[in-house]
Amino acid sequence: MGVTEIVAEIGTWIWFILAGVLLIGELALPGAQFIWLGIAALATGLAVPLFELGWQGQLVLYAVLALVTLLLGRRMFPRGPKASDRPFLNRRTEALVGRVFVLGEPIAGGVGHVKVDDTVWRVTGEDSPAGARVVVVGVDGAMLKVRPEDTAI
Structure with missing residues (x-):
């Protein structure tokens, strides 16, 4: 049984499984990156039945959604220390x-x-x-x- 047959048999559930794994990975590993990939997988799982995409279309949709969610996540929650109005508070x-x-x-x-x-x-x-x-x-x-x-x- 090849990858395409496994994906076809599991259907859209593979995206929900991937979303669950990525969201659990976010809990286990720091960095706030897996959450955006998990959200993209969840959105892909919800979109696939609506648009009846083949596995190639699903992968392209996931790639686009992953990129968009990562960029939005970085814009909403920028990294790095914020400048303090009291830089010597504890020093x-x-x-x-x-x-x-x-x-x-x-x-x-x-x-x-x-x-x-x-x-x-x-x-x-x-x-x-x-x-x-x-x-x-x-x-x-x-x-x-x-x-x-x-x-x-």
């Missing part, structure tokens, strides 16, 4: 990079502290006296990397 230390602060106590031995708003942060950088202005140039965990404001990068 407070990164928001401090580039800001200038005044040392409340000197940096000695490469380590010191600076007050930022109501919080005291540990800083690393070249030794500087209390009252010196420093620029935050990086972050290492909860420690800020600073350099004196008047030095070039």
